[in-house]
Amino acid sequence: MLLEKLSNARGVSGDEGAVRALITAHLRKYVDEYRIDALGNVLALKRASRRGASRVPFKLLIAAHMDEVGLLVTHIDRDGALQFEKIGGIDDRVLPAQSVLVGKHATPGVIGLKPRHLTTASERAQVVPADALRIDIGATSREDALRVVAPGAYATFATTFRAFGDNCVRGKALDDRAGCALLCELARENFPFDLYAAFTTQEEIGLRGARVAGHALAPDAALVLEATICDDSPKSREQSPTTRLGAGPALTLADGGLLAHKALARLLAETAQEHKLPFQYKQPLVGGTDAGALHRARAGVPSAVISIPARYIHSPAAVISLDDFGNALKLARAALPRIPDLDF
């Protein structure tokens, strides 16, 4: 299963090579061409099928980001412990007692905390900041550690993808490998427009891959496939769950970086209704996606987002529903051919 391979692949922002290799191996079978740009984006083109193609085909950019949040080794202490920096928005509270894989050779390491026996109540009331934590790979000294790891090495959570519950899956990096998997599926099909599939880099550190992809490809419209916040656990105050797991793909009306193109967002919602596909609106004005950069490319690109609700994103184990995944794919398949007919 492609989603499983993608989730297990290791690709922290700035180090997406392994994910890129998986994706290009898949694309070679289906697209007309692709290239890797200066940021490491995969920019693929699947030309319009003859059916329905006008003389100048419509250019639709669909983007999903390859990178995941993770850790970067910044320095090795004399005793061989690895100092690290968080890449992307990771909550310090999920780091203690995690296992990680470090560097090209996926060297296992653990993040330890002072034992409960030796801590005071006031220490236990404090979050230990990431810069006070270390990765322990079992090295005896700096020199010993340098045999397998150098500063600049990236570490990912050592989580293995697995299915569980009612058609749910658990894994790291589902934000946004779920989107990558959707886009890989879409790239197999034929559409009446030129499909530019952009697998982007460095989304988690500032939408950087998307920014240059949007400029280079200059599309007529853009759609972003994302995994988004899902906060549907019970809470003390009645407030928005942002999205609900299993309630269908989530459509963005507005988020922290985008006011969705109205006609495009409406087309997605109407298509879902017509095809009797479940869908939901994501809580407006929270979060952000590559669309924040894409819609500002050049003289502006009409943009929208389809998201898959993902619990516990930016942690070692996110959870998504394969029903949502399947419905997102159905929705995209049904809606995409209608996009070129919109009056932009």
Add this chain to the structure above:
Amino acid sequence: MTRKENQAARARAHFPAFDLPAPSPTHAADALTPFHQLIKRLSETYGPSGSEEAVRELARAEIKGLADQIRVDAFGNLIALRKGAGNRRKKIMVTAPLDEPGVMVTFLDARGFARFGMLGAVKPLTLPGARCQFENGVIGVFGRETRGAADTEKDADAFFLDVGATSAQDAPVRIGDAACLVGEFRAAGNLLCGKALSGRARGAILIETLRRLKRATHDVYCVFTVQSQVGARGAGAAAFALQPDYAFVLDATPAQDFPGGDTNLALGKGPAILAQDEKMIASAAARQVLLEATRQTQTPYQIQAHARGGGEGAPIQAAREGTVTGALGLPVRYLHTQSEMVDARDVANIIEILTSVFAAKTL
């Protein structure tokens, strides 16, 4: 004296003001000029960021016949070109926003109360008891949770909107609906006050400048921008497309000529030529053009040296190979509230300055 008369006399003694003549009115209640009527209409039109359609149509109708080309770009910016006749004509871009600050519904609870997020720099503290209006005319009243109020004065999450609903199902608004603030337009002498006024007065300035401009030396692109309040998203895109030689941003300068204000910028002392805002240092060449225009037109001006407000300048300046960008600030009191206040003389002076720039022999 009867008992009654006695009481009345005592009342007069206690409230002597009752017997004083009324002070002369400071401002005559003149009828609005057609130009001020335009400002009023623009101010009262609904148009939070992302929902600028009605304002755009109003502006488009006003500039009909005043420009050589009028178009709306992919972002929704309204762009009007007035061609210049000069031999050494440059391409000048001037921006004013269409949108206004507002709120967007993010959640409806079981009792029909709405939670909302900000579109632009609306300050939560100014909201409790104030009203907003949705595109469909529905009025919402802002409220604030009382539990733990001390901690929530600034916390936007503690605010809610009462739209007169009893459940999420019967609420007359939906998630994603945007509302603007409610604030009736009032004029008192030179002072104009209303919601969205800082932006719409600038829009009116562009319209009026186009109307008065007899002969432009330069190619002038008047850009009525969208999504200015949520991070100047429309302006950069327009600059990318137009590639102007000079850009002048009509900005709002926070005037604080009130008790306890902490800048020395004031209403009625002329527009502010910006040395900088939060995100841009104005290009020296553009500042010179504006200074020269104030000299030519004998208009007063102020300098905004404080790094306040992030206008549309930065993304324009950064477009492509770089745009020489200046900013002219309309001084505004109570920015981003339902009662933005500007001085009509400042508005008129900006029109003078722009007209002079557009008709200048050389830049």
Add this chain to the structure above:
Amino acid sequence: MPTLTDTLAKLSAAPGVSGHENAVRALLVREFQKLADTVEITPLGSVIGILRAQTTRGPRAARPKSSAAPRLLVEAHMDQIGLIVTDIQDGFIRFEEIGYWDSRVLPSQNVLVHGKKTLPGVIGARPPHVLAAAERKRPLALAELFIDLGLSDARARELVSVGDVITLDRALLSLQNEMVASQALDNRAGLAALLEFLRHMQDTPRAWDIYAVANVNEEDSPLYVGAQTAAYAIQPHIAICLDVTHARQVGLSDDALPEAGQGPGIARGANVHPFVFDKLRQAARRRALPHQITVYGSDTETNAWIMQVTGDGIPTGLVEIPLRYMHSAVETIALSDIARAAELLQEFAAQLNADDARALRGETFVRAPARRARAKRRR
């Protein structure tokens, strides 16, 4: 030949607050004219010196107007942090910052106010004798400081306007071991390295065109507007940023930081293209130049951060000069780090060839025409 100290002294003495770089720009234009084939100025005021590819050693040949050679951009920002006049009260100047300051380094500094004339002044504050003990214990906020020009209110208003900029008045000071201290060494140290690099390239054969760029407004522009627009205009195949970085110093003893005098930093991380990092490190090793590897997870807070995502994307590198006490009047660096940064870039630029430009393009895949035709028939 001017010494490095002379160059640095001249550069740091030329005022160039972000967005007000006239004086330092004029100096750079003169220097670039001596060292480049063509000098251009961008609409926002960045200076570009172009040195065309030349495969033979020796003096510069005739100057071709255009070139098909790949482009290497090497840049340093020319602006410095400063202050700006916001008000004049009884002859005293009130001010705000341009760029980031810690207001604790400002009291009692000598300054120059760039009004109708350049006016010397001093940043004053109320004497501690008249203050309550609690007040003396807390640092002075920017709003409490003022500049004393020794002028009457009327004279001050005549010579100074709101919006005029202010720089520190501090000459270069030579310390032990070829260390120097001054204001504005962020980033005049980078500019000195850039000029030194251009000097080295005069008779160094090279297959790529060299675009040396001194950029405006790095310190006070969230969009890094100078670097972004110059890089957009040049569209280089590689862009290198030369800037200063925090060195180990009092209060920053972390041995993860580079040390002044131990060679320039070569940055790696998401902001740096792996190919560019490898080539820089190879160049340092080949010349046996001391260097230090610095690691950045995301934002390097330099022009490299924006250049990488300019236009269609630019392979970017970052070479750093370690500096102590950043954004103060006593920024301190080792001259040797500047010299080595210039040598490092010389070696890097000299080694670039046409294959490198191709290698940078990355993997491409185009479906074979025959297969494409078959695929079409199947449809």
